[in-house]
Amino acid sequence: MKFLDIGEVSARSGIRPSALRHYEEAGLISSVSRHGLRRQFAPEVLLQLKLIALGKAAGFSLDEIAGMFGANGLPDLPRATFHQKADEIDRQIRELTVLSDTLRHVADCPAPSHMECPTFRRLIDAAGKPGGTTGNGKKSKPRLAPS
Amino acid sequence: MKFLDIGEVSARSGIRPSALRHYEEAGLISSVSRHGLRRQFAPEVLLQLKLIALGKAAGFSLDEIAGMFGANGLPDLPRATFHQKADEIDRQIRELTVLSDTLRHVADCPAPSHMECPTFRRLIDAAGKPGGTTGNGKKSKPRLAPS
């Protein structure tokens, strides 16, 4: 069995060793053994890391991700939870769509004051509404992978 | 002209006074005057705050948002910039769509090991690609509104 040491995992995943150690500490991944001091990772970890990246992109915290995909990398949460997460993301998508539309409108609308443009206000109002979910306390923000 | 003091803005927007002061300091909003010590806000600030919420939901930092919509609340960047931001957001939307699809798949696919499911792997691979876009390495994280 060919294991990977942290440098190789880092090179192949683009994730820094310090972050990988951090993930291991957080229980998101696990090394199969040590070679001397050095962690040895199974190749599957690369796939797990993609999953983690995905979760992060969705705005989940490392803890949440750890909950979804155990250190073994296999998802085993109640299906309903995933649907719920997916719904949450879909809501986020709708908001982003509004934002995108709004930005394009702002770019194109010749009105002197956007605040008075009905289209603009309609767009913004639409953004405010999405489902009253707004009271929670924390939202994540995803951007793609940190280089 | 009827101005709002910070408590009223807070009540109407759901944003804490401390956050509003923070926004003012960051140049995202501005108070029109003071009544004694107290900031007086024009009612338009409520609309501006929606814009800000929108921007945050999109993952922009406060600085970026301040850049898009000045303290006057009026966007006055070069139109091309807005189109560019919109394109960026559209890209983000595509990524989130993949994630949402993946989560639903995970919830529904009966395969014993997702890692071996071709659909799953295809989705994950798709997610991995979106490549080098912003390369910035950091984006903010929105979870729902902080209560």
Next chain:
DNA sequence: GCTTGACCTCAAGTCGGCTTGAAGTGGCAG
């Protein structure tokens, strides 16, 4: 057998976006 260089641990630092706390101000109801 000694150097090298990739790895190790642990503590502390960083950054964004606020929140919290202490100490002060001042408009307005009574």
Next chain:
DNA sequence: CTGCCACTTCAAGCCGACTTGAGGTCAAGC
């Protein structure tokens, strides 16, 4: 006039997700 209480400022603290740095270990190549 007095007291209240919402506001004010400023500094410090917090959280998540890492990064950085100091000091240490150790397998392998010369």
